[in-house]
Amino acid sequence: MQIKKFVAPTLREAKEQMKNELGGDAIILGTRVIENDRRFNFRKMFEITAGVDEEIKKTPSFDDEPVIENVDIDVELSRLTQKIFESKENKKVAAEDVVTETRKLTKTQLDEYLEKLLDLEINRQLAKELVEQLKNYDGLLGEANLENYLIAGMASMIPTKEFKVKKNRNTKVALVGPTGVGKTTCIAKLAVISKIIHKLKVGLISIDTYRLGAIDQLRIFSEISDIEMSVAYEPSDMPKLIKKFKDKDLIFIDTVGRSQKNRENLNKIKEYLDAAEVDETILVVSATSSMRTLSDVAERFKVLDYGSVIFSKADEAVTYGNIFNLANKFNLPVMFLTNGQVIPDDILSVNPEYLANVIYKGKLY
Ligand SMILES: Nc1nc2c(ncn2[C@@H]2O[C@H](COP(=O)(O)OP(=O)(O)O)[C@@H](O)[C@H]2O)c(=O)[nH]1
Ligand SMILES: [Mg+2]
Structure with a gap:
C-alpha cells in the first residue's frame, strides 16, 4: 500500500488533493488538525493520511476476475490478517512435531x-x-x-461469528455499548472496508437520543469518506431515514446517548432500533474492562437483543482472559477485535483458534 499525507486549510481541499493524486480508491487512514505549526504560518490546517493499494491502481484487464456479486466482508478481512496469522506461532502442530x-x-x-x-x-x-x-x-x-x-x-469453547453482508439486501446493523468503548470508530472502520474493499453502498445513521449534538465525529468521517449520514432524533425519524437509504446495501446505526446505567435510556435506544427493524445488533465492549464490568454491561444491554460482541481496544489490554470468560458466560459469539485508532486498519477478524492463541499467549499477532 502506498501511503501519503495531504494538508490543506479545509478537509474538503485535503480530500480533493488526495483524490487527484491517489484516485477514487484511496482509503483514508486517519485525519488530524494541525495547529500552531510554523510551516503553515500558524494557520489551522487539516491533514489526511491516505493510502491506496497498488493492486487497485492497476488498470483492469479482461483477464481480471469477474466481480463477485455477494461479497463477504469477513473473507477480505481474513485475507488481510492471514499473512500475520500464517507467519507467526500459529502453525498447527504437524505430525512430525x-x-x-x-x-x-x-x-x-x-x-x-x-x-x-x-x-x-x-x-x-x-x-x-x-x-x-x-x-x-x-x-x-x-x-x-x-x-x-x-x-x-x-x-472449542469460544463461539465466533462472521460478519456477512450481501449486496442489495439493505442490511441494517446497529452497534450498541457503553459510551467511549469505540462504537463510532468501529463503524467508521467497517464502513470504509465495506465501501472501498467490497464496493458496497453504505449509509450511516446516528441515533442521538438526547440531542447532545455529539455527532460531529461521525459527521466529519461521513464528509471525508463520502459516506452518506443522517441523524435520528426521535424513533419516528427512523422509518423515513431507512427509506431514504433504501438503495444502500448496508446501513450502520450508531448510538449516542447519556449514561446507559439507566434502564430507561436503553429502552429509548430500543425504540429506535425497533423502529428501524435492524437485522443485526452487535455489542461493543472494551477488552480492558474488568470481568465485573463486562458482565454488568452484557446483562444490562440484553434488552437490545444483541447477537454478537466486538472487543475494542485489544491493543491496550494486558490479558485477554475476559474474552474467554464473557463469551462462555453469555454464550456470546465474538465477531471482531479492534486494535487501535487507525481507520480502517485496526480491526481483526477472528476465529476460535486465533482467539485461543491470543488469549493463551497473552498478545495480539
Ligand atoms: N487504543 C484504542 N483506542 C480506540 C480503539 N477504538 C476506539 N478507540 C478510541 O476510543 C475513543 C472513543 O471512541 P469512540 O468511537 O468515540 O467511542 P464511542 O463513544 O463508543 O462511539 C476514541 O479516542 C477512539 O479513537 C481501539 O481499538 N484501540
Ligand atoms: Mg460514538
Whole structure:
C-alpha cells in the first residue's frame, strides 16, 4: 500500500488533493488538525493520511476476475490478517512435531497449567475445566504438545461469528455499548472496508437520543469518506431515514446517548432500533474492562437483543482472559477485535483458534 499525507486549510481541499493524486480508491487512514505549526504560518490546517493499494491502481484487464456479486466482508478481512496469522506461532502442530516420548502428568504439572490460566485472568471454574480436559490425554502426549491441546480445548469453547453482508439486501446493523468503548470508530472502520474493499453502498445513521449534538465525529468521517449520514432524533425519524437509504446495501446505526446505567435510556435506544427493524445488533465492549464490568454491561444491554460482541481496544489490554470468560458466560459469539485508532486498519477478524492463541499467549499477532 502506498501511503501519503495531504494538508490543506479545509478537509474538503485535503480530500480533493488526495483524490487527484491517489484516485477514487484511496482509503483514508486517519485525519488530524494541525495547529500552531510554523510551516503553515500558524494557520489551522487539516491533514489526511491516505493510502491506496497498488493492486487497485492497476488498470483492469479482461483477464481480471469477474466481480463477485455477494461479497463477504469477513473473507477480505481474513485475507488481510492471514499473512500475520500464517507467519507467526500459529502453525498447527504437524505430525512430525509430535513428541513421541510420553509420560504421566503429575499433579504439580496440572497445578502449573492452572496457575498459568489464572494468570491470564481466565475464570477459575473455566480454568479448572480446561486443565481437567488435559487429563484425557494423560500418558498419550509429550509435554510439548500439552499446551497445544490446552489451546485447542480453549478454541472449542469460544463461539465466533462472521460478519456477512450481501449486496442489495439493505442490511441494517446497529452497534450498541457503553459510551467511549469505540462504537463510532468501529463503524467508521467497517464502513470504509465495506465501501472501498467490497464496493458496497453504505449509509450511516446516528441515533442521538438526547440531542447532545455529539455527532460531529461521525459527521466529519461521513464528509471525508463520502459516506452518506443522517441523524435520528426521535424513533419516528427512523422509518423515513431507512427509506431514504433504501438503495444502500448496508446501513450502520450508531448510538449516542447519556449514561446507559439507566434502564430507561436503553429502552429509548430500543425504540429506535425497533423502529428501524435492524437485522443485526452487535455489542461493543472494551477488552480492558474488568470481568465485573463486562458482565454488568452484557446483562444490562440484553434488552437490545444483541447477537454478537466486538472487543475494542485489544491493543491496550494486558490479558485477554475476559474474552474467554464473557463469551462462555453469555454464550456470546465474538465477531471482531479492534486494535487501535487507525481507520480502517485496526480491526481483526477472528476465529476460535486465533482467539485461543491470543488469549493463551497473552498478545495480539
Ligand atoms: N487504543 C484504542 N483506542 C480506540 C480503539 N477504538 C476506539 N478507540 C478510541 O476510543 C475513543 C472513543 O471512541 P469512540 O468511537 O468515540 O467511542 P464511542 O463513544 O463508543 O462511539 C476514541 O479516542 C477512539 O479513537 C481501539 O481499538 N484501540
Ligand atoms: Mg460514538
